[in-house]
Amino acid sequence: MPSNDVHISLRGVTKIFPGFEGHPDVHALGPIDLDIARGEFFSVVGPSGCGKSTLLDIVSGLSTATSGTAKFDGKSVGGAVPDGIGAVFQQDASFFWLNVWDNVAFGLRRHGRSRAEVEERVSKALAFMGLSGFGNAYPAQLSGGMRQRVCIARTLVLEPKILLLDEPFGSLDQQTRLLMGDELLRIWRETGATVVLITHAIDEAAMLSDRVAVMSARPGRVIDIVTTGWPRARDSRIVSQERFGVITGRLWATLREESMRALQAPERSEAQPDRGVD
């Protein structure tokens, strides 16, 4: 852990989706105990259906834990999204009716910032994400990777203290993912935000993170936490280091068994009342 200053703290967090029409309850998550330090880059990997996204929903306040507490800066997150949280999801969330500039300015305008401030911060965010010159373009005219950058810019422009990423590069090709990973590391270094990344890609987690938590098959629990020991200034080229192989090897050894268990779990796709508990 880079510092002992706890930013996000989970104690005994569980999530149980009540069954309906004769289906049994679905125990999706936990119990989970976890501390994430301020300014840390923390990743969570796990087999599909292990409740990774449910965990993120609880941390962000989009969803309430069935039992246990989630704290952000020492204050309880009780089903309401606290100030200072930014999130980027796997699905394209860019607003198709707004051009890139208005997409990025959206949050600032809703929060009543002055015109001059919006102007300044949006142009900075666009430049930061390599989108200068695309301000007048509409999402439909952009590639998937660029649309995801619009969503990241829209989130970053609000200067979140915690950046929650739910498989943000899931729909992109491998080269774009690596490059977006570099951009993410740069953002993380330059903003000093705490980053929590949910992913199913072991290499992504190993390359980007300070620490990687491995989750079990449902109900999702943290079964291993790997500290990578990378320097703060790093980029995707570390994949050629011997240590990268050691880390991914250890992650996969733990995850392999769990993934097999997840595949064999009966009727996994049924009775998911909320959303894909992925």
Next chain:
Amino acid sequence: MKASRSDYLVLIIGLLVAWQLLHWAVGANVVSSPAVTLKRAFELLHTKSFWNHVASTGMAFGLASVISIFAGIVIGLWLGLRRFAGDVADPILNTLYSIPKITLYPLILLIFGLGVSAKVAFGVIHGIFPVAIFTMNAVRNVAPIYYRTARILRLSLLTTASTIMAPAALPEILTGARIGIALTLLGTLIGELFASTSGIGFVLIRAMDVHAVVDILALTTLLFVFAASINALVHFFERWARHNAQQ
């Protein structure tokens, strides 16, 4: 693929050629030639009484369109936002949409009597259902990811509705409005055909009674041009709302 201007020209020329061929095949007693018909149409455009009838139809059609769209959107929004009410209303709306409204005509006449209100009512019962159905589906189809984004941005319900839900649903609502307007015109004219004393539909049925073939076709042509223009106008708004987005 987008239709170009020359495509439309080819379509119009094709229609005129087919019309002329039909005229030769069946004779002037049944289908008048395009040249004669169009000449008659221009004559009609220069008579004052014709414009009185246009005004009568226009007023009924305009009123019926406003009611169809406004009430249709209100109903659609309500049903779209309440899942249970929407599930219950969905099959009912679709049935009402698909039954031939002409069967309700005696009922409409009994309720509203002869005159402009019956015409408006008949236009509305044609136009309101597609608007309501499209609006309901538009609201339901707003991607859940947008609502998650709204919650992360800590937007109030009202702000979410006005800045995210409304623009996300607008293109589909406009599609419903376009279809609703076309059907409202149809309903209004049918209303005029059966029981009224003024309007284009009334002129048309009178021409049919005395078998004035040229008048019938001239009126039909004018109606065709009018309906196509309205449609194109709304379609233009729809495209603008989509910003050419391939959703």
